[in-house]
């Protein structure tokens with residue numbers, strides 16, 4: 001990418017968007033265009049069309065989406081399908097109408113079938129039924145991948161799709177009802193320690209397994225893709241290792257220094273039993289994650305909870 005290129009980061013205030021901004025600034029880019037969701041609601045087709053006509057970005061990072069954990073996905077099913085379809089359709093179509101050179105679309109590991117063989121290969125897409133709790137979100141993401149590929153086929157657009165695993169990092173969402181598991185557990189254990197309560201509730205059975213990638217590692221991988229990858233289809237981005245929710249809860253407990261009990265509440269859904277990504281496609285190009293989970297969680301805890309010293 002040319003160093004003076006105009007880059008639009010959709011969702012620049014979010015965890016991924018802000019990580020992308022940091023990584024691109026670190027790489028020497030300075031010509032960014034951004035809008036908050038109150039300045040530009042990406043669900044509004046005309047507003048998006050007007051924005052692109054006015055700004056004509058050279059590159060687009062599509063990191064804006066309706067995002068949340070298992071509970072939010074399961075409750076706000078209409079919003080997760082409608083908002084994400086509208087956001088990605090408007091941004092991808094306006095990018096095409098305005099000659100955007102390259103667009104990076106962020107999907108998610110949830111697009112793969114619930115019982116697909118592990119580790120999940122990109123070829124597993126659409127080979128089986130999806131996990132019910134996040135099916136609306138997954139359907140939207142699959143539609144985004146297919147729209148990028150269809151615009152490459154019909155119009156020659158160079159729009160690529162990255163599939164990150166579960167993420168954590170600066171500017172994560174810590175709302176206890178709508179967030180993902182890792183930020184939720186950091187907050188739960190921190191508040192239990194501060195308040196001296198004897199027990200922390202963890203949702204589900206603790207048996208599902210998840211893979212966690214730091215947002216800065218994701219941004220580094222996405223920068224590599226922006227500079228080097230020009231193929232249809234999708235690319236998994238992850239660490240290639242996973243752990244159970246029980247092991248994760250114990251890791252967060254150690255990081256926070258909480259000495260109470262952990263209680264698993266199986267009234268909450270487990271979701272997909274496992275979604276370990278096959279990361280060999282990117283590894284084959286020489287990219288591997290570099291931030292270890294213990295180190296990454298300790299750093300996020302220290303900064304998110306105002307210089308708390310991990311135990």
Ligand SMILES: NC(=O)C1=CN([C@@H]2O[C@H](COP(=O)(O)OP(=O)(O)OC[C@H]3O[C@@H](n4cnc5c(N)ncnc54)[C@H](OP(=O)(O)O)[C@@H]3O)[C@@H](O)[C@H]2O)C=CC1
Pocket residue numbers: 010011012013014015016017035036037038040041042043062063064065066067083087106107108109164165166167168171172173180
């Ligand atoms: N977090 C995770 O574990 C994972 C995330 N991803 C994907 O990465 C991408 C970013 O996720 P993440 O950074 O975690 O999400 P965040 O919720 O942190 O950020 C989402 C961003 O989208 C913007 N946004 C939402 N709705 C609208 C709208 N209607 N109009 C304009 N902007 C909107 C928000 O803007 P504003 O702040 O201005 O309101 C926000 O900055 C998404 O595509 C997500 O699917 C993929 C795998 C895992």
Ligand SMILES: C[C@H]1O[C@H](OP(=O)(O)OP(=O)(O)OC[C@H]2O[C@@H](n3cnc4c(=O)[nH]c(N)nc43)[C@H](O)[C@@H]2O)[C@@H](O)[C@@H](O)C1=O
Pocket residue numbers: 068069070071073108109110134137138165166167176178179180181182184185201202203204208210245268269270271272
């Ligand atoms: C990135 C990915 O993220 C989501 O899928 P998910 O990984 O299932 O979501 P999650 O992080 O919320 O849960 C992971 C596991 O953790 C357990 N769990 C325990 N205790 C808490 C808890 O307190 N909060 C939450 N949220 N989960 C908890 C929870 O019961 C589940 O077994 C979708 O957005 C999906 O579409 C997607 O893309």
